[in-house]
Amino acid sequence: MKLTHISKIFFPNSLKEVKALVDINLTFEDGEFTTLSGESGSGKTTLLNIIGGLERPTSGSVFIDELELTALSDKQMADYRLRHIGFVFQAYNLISVLTVRENIGFIMKLLRYDEAKINKRIDELSGILQIEDILDKLPGQISGGQQQRVAVARAVASRPKLILADEPTANLDSKNGERLMKMLRSLNEKEHVTVIFASHDRYVLEQSKRIIVLEDGAVIEDR
Amino acid sequence: MYKIAFDLAWKSLIRRKTRTLMVIMMIALSLSGLLFLQGLYDGMVSHMINTSIRSDSGEISLYAKQYRLEKTIDYHIDDPRAIKAYLHQSKEIDAYAIRLSGEGLVATAHKSLGATLKGVRLEDERRFGDFDTFLFQGKFDFGPKKQEALIGFKLAEKLKVTTGNRLVFTAQDASGEINAISFRISGIIKSGNLAVDEGSVFVSIETMEQFLALPNSATQIALRIKDKSQVNSIQSMLQKKFSTLDVLRWDELYPLLIEMRDMMDIFNWLSYAIVFAVAALGIFGVILMSILERMREFSIMMAIGTPYKNIRYQVISEAFIMAIAGYIIGAILGLGFLVYTASSGIDLRYYQAGLESFGLNAILYADIRYHYFFQAFASVFFATSLSILWPLHVLKKIKPIEIIQGKML
Numbered sequence: 001m002k003l004t005h006i007s008k009i010f011f012p013n014s015l016k017e018v019k020a021l022v023d024i025n026l027t028f029e030d031g032e033f034t035t036l037s038g039e040s041g042s043g044k045t046t047l048l049n050i051i052g053g054l055e056r057p058t059s060g061s062v063f064i065d066e067l068e069l070t071a072l073s074d075k076q077m078a079d080y081r082l083r084h085i086g087f088v089f090q091a092y093n094l095i096s097v098l099t100v101r102e103n104i105g106f107i108m109k110l111l112r113y114d115e116a117k118i119n120k121r122i123d124e125l126s127g128i129l130q131i132e133d134i135l136d137k138l139p140g141q142i143s144g145g146q147q148q149r150v151a152v153a154r155a156v157a158s159r160p161k162l163i164l165a166d167e168p169t170a171n172l173d174s175k176n177g178e179r180l181m182k183m184l185r186s187l188n189e190k191e192h193v194t195v196i197f198a199s200h201d202r203y204v205l206e207q208s209k210r211i212i213v214l215e216d217g218a219v220i221e222d223r
Numbered sequence: 224m225y226k227i228a229f230d231l232a233w234k235s236l237i238r239r240k241t242r243t244l245m246v247i248m249m250i251a252l253s254l255s256g257l258l259f260l261q262g263l264y265d266g267m268v269s270h271m272i273n274t275s276i277r278s279d280s281g282e283i284s285l286y287a288k289q290y291r292l293e294k295t296i297d298y299h300i301d302d303p304r305a306i307k308a309y310l311h312q313s314k315e316i317d318a319y320a321i322r323l324s325g326e327g328l329v330a331t332a333h334k335s336l337g338a339t340l341k342g343v344r345l346e347d348e349r350r351f352g353d354f355d356t357f358l359f360q361g362k363f364d365f366g367p368k369k370q371e372a373l374i375g376f377k378l379a380e381k382l383k384v385t386t387g388n389r390l391v392f393t394a395q396d397a398s399g400e401i402n403a404i405s406f407r408i409s410g411i412i413k414s415g416n417l418a419v420d421e422g423s424v425f426v427s428i429e430t431m432e433q434f435l436a437l438p439n440s441a442t443q444i445a446l447r448i449k450d451k452s453q454v455n456s457i458q459s460m461l462q463k464k465f466s467t468l469d470v471l472r473w474d475e476l477y478p479l480l481i482e483m484r485d486m487m488d489i490f491n492w493l494s495y496a497i498v499f500a501v502a503a504l505g506i507f508g509v510i511l512m513s514i515l516e517r518m519r520e521f522s523i524m525m526a527i528g529t530p531y532k533n534i535r536y537q538v539i540s541e542a543f544i545m546a547i548a549g550y551i552i553g554a555i556l557g558l559g560f561l562v563y564t565a566s567s568g569i570d571l572r573y574y575q576a577g578l579e580s581f582g583l584n585a586i587l588y589a590d591i592r593y594h595y596f597f598q599a600f601a602s603v604f605f606a607t608s609l610s611i612l613w614p615l616h617v618l619k620k621i622k623p624i625e626i627i628q629g630k631m632l
């Protein structure tokens with residue numbers, strides 16, 4: 001995946017103008033486990049959203065395997081997200097009226113996987129993420145840490161090309177944050193999923209193989 | 224695709240039972256209110272019409288030409304026997320009543336008032352319109368010598384008379400002679416038809432023929448038609464057959480009733496519109512709330528790639544499942560109310576005086592018509608559609624990521 005000359009300006013040509021991203025050029029390989037780091041307001045979330053097709057850059061392009069994501073229509077973009085990108089947001093990721101099992105299966109259902117395949121995958125993931133005991137509970141009945149693990153399970157369930165996670169540990173205590181990261185890391189190794197985080201959380205940084213540091217919308221470090 | 228959305232809609236409804244039941248009950252209650260209101264209004268109107276038909280006009284009445292303009296016995300039907308024979312064998316006519324009426328003065332020792340003396344046959348009137356059910360006090364009988372009379376209750380009140388009292392009726396007979404005749408009151412009539420209750424005294428038609436010196440005559444022949452949908456064609460058929468007579472329908476005889484009905488229809492529509500508006504606003508509010516409340520959830524769904532049309536279908540399904548459930552419960556509830564009030568009536572005796580001046584009885588009976596339920600269905604459908612338009616518009620406009628990050632709303 002390649003980002004070329006990505007810039008994002010909010011409220012261009014007005015008093016409120018914010019240059020959130022300035023000419024970002026980056027390449028990501030399959031199987032990466034990378035964190036976008038930097039101070040608050042440095043542009044981590046904005047960059048992640050552009051990679052995920054949730055926001056459009058003011059200029060520049062995102063290419064994923066020859067496909068120019070930024071050239072797609074909104075509807076095509078939604079379909080692309082459904083098929084190829086898994087998201088984990090900071091909190092409240094789940095559909096409140098669906099059980100854990102139904103939440104994990106939701107994307108697979110939208111993609112018309114058959115029931116047996118869905119259940120097999122759920123069993124597989126719930127073992128790794130240690131959520132076997134809560135599969136029939138509703139999101140309101142489980143803890144924040146469990147909710148985030150369920151969100152991870154849903155994100156990886158259909159084996160998308162890319163998992164994007166914006167501050168997935170921010171609402172968790174250190175123990176649960178660490179646990180989530182370990183599980184994500186082991187999924188990255190076992191299933192070879194590509195994961196990009198936006199975070200300044202210590203546990204996230206510790207587990208990352210690559211860290212990209214942003215400042216005022218520009219990359220100042222990539223290690 | 225739709226199956227998933229419908230499934231989600233269903234789960235949203237059954238896993239948030241309280242809210243779902245609240246919306247359903249709201250729809251059901253306002254709907255049953257609408258149904259009840261309509262049935263009651265219509266019941267009031269048809270009761271008034273029915274009363275006039277039963278106590279006087281029938282569906283059709285025959286008069287001598289001119290009589291309707293100038294109610295004097297100069298314009299009477301001579302020898303109604305041929306007409307009677309015809310009516311008797313006619314299959315379209317259920318019952319008929321031959322009446323001989325005269326205007327005059329009715330007096331007690333203390334007071335006299337203008338009134339109509341109606342010569343009737345009680346047996347015929349009973350068959351014609353269950354006239355005996357209008358008997359409020361006393362006996363439904365003219366006595367062995369046919370010297371007794373039935374009197375409208377308002378007239379009786381004004382004259383301060385009751386059963387057993389004597390009345391003297393004075394009028395001009397056919398030859399222009401002023402005659403007086405005395406009756407004992409055997410019973411008091413309370414029909415709901417103002418003309419009857421306020422200004423009529425009923426006596427035997429034989430007595431009347433003698434009194435007016437008009438043997439074998441009638442001023443009115445009122446008919447009950449079997450098939451109400453045939454009234455117009457029977458009217459024109461009779462008009463052709465009896466071309467020397469006036470053949471008039473009840474609505475031509477009681478134009479005020481039609482005005483009243485039109486006015487009631489307007490009332491009916493107005494109150495329907497008000498109740499509907501309040502109900503629709505309520506439904507709108509709850510549905511809007513239930514969507515705004517889940518804005519973040521819908522945003523997450525859209526962010527992970529759920530197509531907008533799935534979410535739209537989910538919202539529509541949720542709303543219409545509740546609407547249909549609300550309709551069914553509301554229709555059953557409303558039907559229950561209507562059936563009860565159609566048979567037992569609502570007792571409004573407390574407001575009696577006011578209602579009677581409208582020609583209403585103190586007990587109201589509701590009507591039940593099929594179209595109420597179609598109309599109610601259309602109303603619920605319409606209100607629900609309106610209720611989801613705006614929320615769907617909002618949903619279509621949102622940028623999921625801004626809501627997820629808390630930058631919108």
Ligand SMILES: Nc1ncnc2c1ncn2[C@@H]1O[C@H](COP(=O)(O)OP(=O)(O)OP(=O)(O)O)[C@@H](O)[C@H]1O
Pocket residue numbers: 010011018019020038039040041042043044045046047198625630
């Ligand atoms: N939707 C928006 N409208 C206007 N300005 C925005 C919007 N989103 C982000 N910004 C601005 O762009 C800049 C980068 O924001 P961004 O959210 O990407 O930072 P961040 O690195 O994720 O910060 P944090 O660590 O606080 O989450 C900030 O100055 C922010 O105020």
Ligand SMILES: [Mg+2]
Pocket residue numbers: 044045046166198
């Ligand atoms: Mg951020």
